[in-house]
Amino acid sequence: MRSSIYLLFILFILFISSSCNQKEKAVQKQLIPIIKQLSDLATVEYVVTKIIKANDDKTWYKIGDRKILMSCKASLIAGIDLSKINEENIQVHRGEITMILPQAKLLYINIRPEDIKTEYEDVSFFRTPYNNAERDALAAQGESQIKNSADSLGILQAAEVNASLVISNFLKKAGYENINIRFDREKTQGLQ
Amino acid sequence: MTRTIKKYLVIVAILLGILFLLRKIDWLPSFGNFFRSEPLTIDNTPILIKEINNLAQLITITSFDEVVMDSIKKSKKLPGTIFPVPASKIVLIAKGQVMAGVDLKKLNNEDVMIKNDSISILFPPPQILNTILNPSDFETFDETGVWSSEEVNQVKVRIREKIIQRALEQNLLFKASERCKIIMENFLRNIGFTRIQITFKDQLP
Numbered sequence: 001m002r003s004s005i006y007l008l009f010i011l012f013i014l015f016i017s018s019s020c021n022q023k024e025k026a027v028q029k030q031l032i033p034i035i036k037q038l039s040d041l042a043t044v045e046y047v048v049t050k051i052i053k054a055n056d057d058k059t060w061y062k063i064g065d066r067k068i069l070m071s072c073k074a075s076l077i078a079g080i081d082l083s084k085i086n087e088e089n090i091q092v093h094r095g096e097i098t099m100i101l102p103q104a105k106l107l108y109i110n111i112r113p114e115d116i117k118t119e120y121e122d123v124s125f126f127r128t129p130y131n132n133a134e135r136d137a138l139a140a141q142g143e144s145q146i147k148n149s150a151d152s153l154g155i156l157q158a159a160e161v162n163a164s165l166v167i168s169n170f171l172k173k174a175g176y177e178n179i180n181i182r183f184d185r186e187k188t189q190g191l192q
Numbered sequence: 193m194t195r196t197i198k199k200y201l202v203i204v205a206i207l208l209g210i211l212f213l214l215r216k217i218d219w220l221p222s223f224g225n226f227f228r229s230e231p232l233t234i235d236n237t238p239i240l241i242k243e244i245n246n247l248a249q250l251i252t253i254t255s256f257d258e259v260v261m262d263s264i265k266k267s268k269k270l271p272g273t274i275f276p277v278p279a280s281k282i283v284l285i286a287k288g289q290v291m292a293g294v295d296l297k298k299l300n301n302e303d304v305m306i307k308n309d310s311i312s313i314l315f316p317p318p319q320i321l322n323t324i325l326n327p328s329d330f331e332t333f334d335e336t337g338v339w340s341s342e343e344v345n346q347v348k349v350r351i352r353e354k355i356i357q358r359a360l361e362q363n364l365l366f367k368a369s370e371r372c373k374i375i376m377e378n379f380l381r382n383i384g385f386t387r388i389q390i391t392f393k394d395q396l397p
Contacts, residue, residue: 139327
């Protein structure tokens with residue numbers, strides 16, 4: 001009777017340890033980078049700067065000011081999605097080629113950590129200095145403002161002009177002389 | 193004496209009842225809201241364009257990764273005393289992207305050979321085109337002590353290096369070249385070529 005209890009106990013311990021290992025493996029599996037295939041042709045980069053300005057003086061019971069001024073540099077990259085070009089968008093006739101390209105879109109925004117600098121910080125005696133989490137949250141707001149104003153900077157028009165040039169040059173290298181490139185104006189696209 | 197206390201208790205009870213009723217019909221803010229910190233928002237400042245660069249980058253693959261990195265500043269003694277300052281620690285969680293592909297600007301005229309409906313292109317080697325680690329991609333999991341922007345940036349740069357290294361371990365550049373082949377073959381077939389040969393400069397024998 002006692003030996004069977006010992007046996008059950010050992011089996012229980014083995015079961016618990018094996019299930020723990022499985023959990024560890026599952027966690028490790030999640031940590032492998034996810035690879036995604038793309039077909040983006042990046043044709044223009046806008047390098048922009050912005051001042052991030054905040055004053056934490058709106059809470060009534062906090063005594064004293066807490067101001068911060070940060071500068072940030074961002075790269076906005078725009079281009080076209082080549083996977084949207086299919087047979088229907090291309091017409092070839094006796095050395096003349098007509099191609100309808102998809103509309104340009106903002107592909108991504110890149111703000112390198114070293115391009116965000118704290119230029120000025122003024123914290124009164126009764127307040128705590130800005131910590132990293134707060135600085136990141138302010139910079140994230142700046143990132144969002146840059147992303148939202150990308151359209152007004154004219155980056156998409158510049159991306160389409162350059163896309164047209166890149167494709168034309170490539171088609172010239174491929175032997176075409178008469179090249180007509182237009183853009184599909186049916187859909188509007190943006191950074192998701 | 194007892195009567196006076198009773199009188200005050202009744203008044204307090206009535207006042208509490210009134211406060212409760214006003215709160216119920218939302219005429220008074222809750223105590224939680226009363227002591228809540230106002231959210232910290234930034235001012236709407238202008239965006240200045242510094243540079244405009246023409247690109248011709250074919251981005252064919254991207255690797256999404258999540259990395260945790262910590263850093264500890266060892267404790268020091270307060271100047272002129274024997275009292276130690278506690279160690280400072282920061283733990284960051286970052287979600288980053290590594291983008292790889294081919295820079296078509298490096299493609300020369302002599303890299304393209306055409307004969308009738310056959311085309312052969314020698315592409316420049318695939319490369320990492322960008323690594324994206326934006327402010328919104330970071331989460332500060334733990335932070336003790338004072339950390340300057342420069343000190344945190346050093347940790348973030350280490351995170352970027354780790355994300356690139358992990359992406360390369362996944363054979364990202366080879367996968368980028370394979371994907372580039374597929375995209376270019378489809379494109380060239382669509383524009384009328386039937387025999388297509390695509391090679392990369394780093395894969396030449």
